Amino acid sequence: MPDSLPPLEPNGTQRVLIVSPDTFGRKMGGPAIRAWEMAKRLADVAQVRLASVKDSSLTNEAFDVLTVGDDELRQQVDWADVVIAQGEVFTLHPWLVESEVVIVADVYDPLHLEVLESAKDEGPEGRSFLVKYCVDMLTTQLRRADFMICASEKQRDFWLGHLGSLGRISPETYDADRSLRNLIDVVPFGVSSEVPEQTRHAIRGVVEGIGPDDKVILWGGGVYNWFDPLTLIRAVHALSERRPEVKLYFLGMTYPNPAVHESRMAAEALRLADELGLSGTQVFFNMGWTDYDDRINYLLDADLGVSTHFPHVETAFSFRTRILDYLWAGLPIVATDGDGFAPLIQDHRLGAVVPAEDVDALVDALEQTLFADDAEELRENVRTFGRSLAWDRALAPLIEFCLEPRHSADYPTSRIESLDAHRARHIEVLEAKILQLSDQVGVTRDKLVVARDELDRVHASASWRLSAPLRLAGRLARRIRRS
The missing domain is CATH 3.40.50.2000 (Glycogen Phosphorylase B;)
Structure with a gap:
């Protein structure tokens, strides 16, 4: 950089x-x-x-x-x-x-x-x-x-x-x-370069069951299948038996794009909290999604940010964007080991890192971070490191x-090869669709050969355009239906 x-x-x-x-x-x-x-x-x-x-x-x-x-x-x-x-x-x-x-x-x-x-x-x-x-x-x-x-x-x-x-x-x-x-x-x-300022309380004294002096753990984003909220809920359950002031708040359960459906893991998190008797007492869920410009009011109402996930390949190459909001707000972080942020949390003393699916280790990390004697020093470490990751930089x-935009050094070869790959992929999809339709309506092998010949002619045509597969699919579908 x-x-x-x-x-x-x-x-x-x-x-x-x-x-x-x-x-x-x-x-x-x-x-x-x-x-x-x-x-x-x-x-x-x-x-x-x-x-x-x-x-x-x-x-x-x-x-x-x-x-x-x-x-x-x-x-x-x-x-x-x-x-x-x-x-x-x-x-x-x-x-x-x-x-x-x-x-x-x-x-x-x-x-x-x-x-x-x-x-x-x-x-x-x-x-x-x-x-x-x-x-x-x-x-x-x-x-x-x-x-x-x-x-x-x-x-x-x-x-x-x-x-x-x-x-x-x-x-x-x-x-x-x-x-x-x-x-x-x-x-x-x-990380936002703007100084975080709270304009209202969004959690403390607002969410029923969370008081002004409680210790708030924030899950700062959606709950997807690659995350592990279940170990976290179990850890909060164990910790709350001796620290009843510890509360866990999930910031968003419903993604704002309606094309993204609720995940299985979100449903399991809700079910587990109910089974353990934690819903509305120790664990709280925002069933919607937080406004982008309002999220700072939630972040500054928390004492700690968390990110727990399972040990798989998605974790290894992920970049947990919710952690950047924690850095912006000066929230100490407790996270599962294995992703790109874990060594940064350890090296810059931003919180604690725990093994995946280890309830006892997570309980200890949450308690030690939430009730640390040097909590304000830890927050300042987080804020300082966060400033080094500002959006401008x-x-x-x-x-x-x-x-100074420019084409790549291998242009136009890259463009030509990407066009060829697109054409080959569309041919593959059309062939699969033809076979699927043939199974449905009993088209003879001879008619399939004719259809394949038409595909070959289109593929060889110098006038090919990427919209052609749509027109071709329509013609072939009509031909097969007539058959």
């Missing part, structure tokens, strides 16, 4: 379009928060438009906030010098890989690892489909992007392996920069790139 920030140039000439598959509103999840903070900082040096392909209800004086369909997105991409996109954007709008605009892919979230846990509720076929879907989605971005950003050095090593398997670590990209930092660099989630490599 550069030691110095680029100079501010209000009304800069570069035009930057940031596109998110998440919703922009008073209640926002991680992808939307990240895109929003990018827009705020980039607006100091460039002309910025922030677009959601789902929904947006926010405004900002420094940049435009848009909700875009496919046609509107095409117009915005034509306007832009550089497009920064996250997640499903390329899958929902596959023509982006065909565009000649400079593209930045934000791969801070390894979704294909996350979905190994989150999709367990979907059944074997649904889970396999979602994992493959996420792999395809991420591979599309890595093939085409001119520049990629991720959340940590460990993630960067992970993505370099993926890029190497795709042939993106080539003589061209290596000779352009032997470190490959101009191909993929680290842009972590940042975190975004420096991205800002530097957007001031």
